Amino acid sequence: MRITFENKDYSYTVLTKIINNETTEIKISLEGEELTLVQNQNKEWDALERTVGDDHALIKAIAKNIVLRYRI
Numbered sequence: 228m229r230i231t232f233e234n235k236d237y238s239y240t241v242l243t244k245i246i247n248n249e250t251t252e253i254k255i256s257l258e259g260e261e262l263t264l265v266q267n268q269n270k271e272w273d274a275l276e277r278t279v280g281d282d283h284a285l286i287k288a289i290a291k292n293i294v295l296r297y298r299i
Contacts, residue, residue, distance in 0.1 A: 230292050232285050239289060246297045253293060264290050 230237050242254040242261070253264045253272075263275040264286070272290030273283075293299075 228292065228296070230289055232282075232288050237285065237289075241293060246293070246299060248299050250297075250299055253290075255289065255293075257289070262286070264293070 228239055228241065230239070237257065239255050239257040242256055243250070243252070246253060251266045255262050255264060261276075264272050265275055266272050272287070272294065274286045
């Protein structure tokens with residue numbers, strides 16, 4: 228899948244095979260790096276593997292894109 232964020236294009240691959248309303252963890256590959264997106268109690272998605280260099284807003288935008296795409 229592709230996303231444009233802050234005027235830059237990113238490509239990512241959803242690695243999780245089955246995504247539905249009960250999914251609480253989604254694995255993706257972003258620029259060669261595997262990330263696990265998890266849903267917290269507030270129904271917000273965030274990455275487990277966080278580093279200082281990660282763009283938190285980009286990860287949130289990707290999670291929102293996946294949620295809208297799969298209607299979860």
